[in-house]
Amino acid sequence: MEFAGEREDVWSSDELDLDAYLARIGLETGAGGRELRPDLETLYAVTRAHIASIPFESLDVTLGRPVALDVKALQDKIVHGRRGGYCYEQNSLLAAALERIGFEVAGRGARNRTRGDTLLAVTHAVLVVTVEGEPWLCDAGFGHPGPREPVPLARTGVEVRQGWWTYAVRAEADGVLVLRSLRGEEWRDLYAFSPQAYHPVDYVVLNHFSSSHPRSAFVGKVIVQYPGDSVRVALVGRELTRLYPDGRLVRESVAPDELITVLDREFGLRLPARDAAELVRIHRAGD
Numbered sequence: 001m002e003f004a005g006e007r008e009d010v011w012s013s014d015e016l017d018l019d020a021y022l023a024r025i026g027l028e029t030g031a032g033g034r035e036l037r038p039d040l041e042t043l044y045a046v047t048r049a050h051i052a053s054i055p056f057e058s059l060d061v062t063l064g065r066p067v068a069l070d071v072k073a074l075q076d077k078i079v080h081g082r083r084g085g086y087c088y089e090q091n092s093l094l095a096a097a098l099e100r101i102g103f104e105v106a107g108r109g110a111r112n113r114t115r116g117d118t119l120l121a122v123t124h125a126v127l128v129v130t131v132e133g134e135p136w137l138c139d140a141g142f143g144h145p146g147p148r149e150p151v152p153l154a155r156t157g158v159e160v161r162q163g164w165w166t167y168a169v170r171a172e173a174d175g176v177l178v179l180r181s182l183r184g185e186e187w188r189d190l191y192a193f194s195p196q197a198y199h200p201v202d203y204v205v206l207n208h209f210s211s212s213h214p215r216s217a218f219v220g221k222v223i224v225q226y227p228g229d230s231v232r233v234a235l236v237g238r239e240l241t242r243l244y245p246d247g248r249l250v251r252e253s254v255a256p257d258e259l260i261t262v263l264d265r266e267f268g269l270r271l272p273a274r275d276a277a278e279l280v281r282i283h284r285a286g287d
Contacts, residue, residue: 005285011092015071017079021097024079025049037063038102040131047102047138050094055084055267056143056172056225058218060211061280067115067211069204071096084269086218087125087141088207092200096139098259104130108196108250109206112190113178114145123210124191125203126151137169137179139213144243145181145190153177163229184247220284222259224267233266238283240266255283 027049074093086240095105110124127138136150149162152243166182175195225234232243241248260276
């Protein structure tokens with residue numbers, strides 16, 4: 001595939017099979033499709049298609065496996081294996097694809113704020129993509145409450161509608177920016193990030209903590225999420241939650257013998273028999 005624009009190979013994008021990636025996210029290019037240029041239209045198209053096609057999941061962490069972030073490993077798992085991934089995997093893959101197309105892509109480290117006043121470490125990976133001098137937040141890895149499209153960073157305070165969902169960015173002291181979402185009539189902080197650039201090697205360190213530290217929220221627990229257009233779905237442990245744009249939450253319990261069916265029906269994940277059996281065993285161990 002030919003693309004317009006030149007870029008520095010920060011995200012090892014030369015190793016990406018761009019055609020296979022675009023097929024994975026269902027984005028048609030070439031004859032009858034779009035031409036990929038490093039412009040805002042392409043940024044929206046690729047980001048939307050990626051998030052719509054690839055669920056958030058940390059099942060390898062649940063299974064006690066190492067999580068690799070190199071492009072070949074991400075391709076094998078997410079593109080060819082049709083799995084999902086969590087923030088470091090999702091946004092590393094998205095960064096490689098955008099860089100390959102010609103975008104200027106930089107990483108940021110974000111601090112989750114969804115737990116109220118509890119101060120959490122910087123463990124979330126996000127991307128800032130510059131288009132014609134303007135920075136845009138792109139994030140394919142925050143799970144069900146996250147944005148489905150790029151969010152402008154140069155226009156803080158402006159409400160951004162994405163289908164049924166509304167986001168805004170608030171500026172704080174020292175250049176910190178906060179992504180917020182409107183749930184019902186209440187604005188809620190999702191995460192905050194500073195101007196400091198993060199590189200792929202920084203995500204390797206953060207990924208090590210998130211995938212192996214006993215206090216990580218991902219260790220020993222099934223977590224799969226999908227930011228749907230009209231409803232956001234999250235499976236965390238035994239609880240399946242549906243979040244609606246008006247702020248309504250519908251919860252139901254998922255028994256161990258229902259787990260594999262739920263992963264397929266709600267998130268489009270189909271696992272090898274051995275992995276499925278091990279996940280059910282872990283799920284059942286919570287009894």
